[in-house]
Amino acid sequence: EPEVTQTPSHQVTQMGQEVILRCVPISNHLYFYWYRQILGQKVEFLVSFYNNEISEKSEIFDDQFSVERPDGSNFTLKIRSTKLEDSAMYFCASSEVGLRNTEAFFGQGTRLTVV
């Protein structure tokens, strides 16, 4: 069964550094998403991406964050100048079309630890 894959599974970075989290969505999917889950808290929506541009973003997704589809298979989340409070599990997801008509499949997550 096709799966969304994320790398790395765990990333430790120093405060102030930039990190790039990588995702390979399911191959025939057109919509891509990033969510995050701070330890002990809810899963929170960050951004959705379709047709090479951001469709929606939350108030969390400020200028510190950016997304990119650098090639035909990868979907990346870049976090600039990381802060301690960016420590969380980051989930990538993809769906065939929008959620009006299909479901989202999640990757296994990247645990980001900012020290």
Add this chain to the structure above:
Amino acid sequence: GENVEQHPSTLSVQEGDSAVIKCTYSDSASNYFPWYKQELGKRPQLIIDIRSNVGEKKDQRIAVTLNKTAKHFSLHITETQPEDSAVYFCAASIGADSWGKLQFGAGTQVVVTP
């Protein structure tokens, strides 16, 4: 703002009994309601979903009900088994035009004891 409330936060049931998890949402434009199961250290996995044009959906031991008037939806697991132990998250789509924004509940830790 939009919010999804989920109860209970923990649920302990004996094997074979039923488990019910309830969620309420605030955005009247929400039209898609998935449930995800997350085992420790693993990805959230979609187990069932419901869209606003139906009131109930069943898949073997799992069922979801939706009451749009009251803005609540529930997950029912019958004949629970130890492998049902996990954290369950409800979610609701946000915004009438949203194609991908889900608001999640806080999760319910379900423990099924043999």
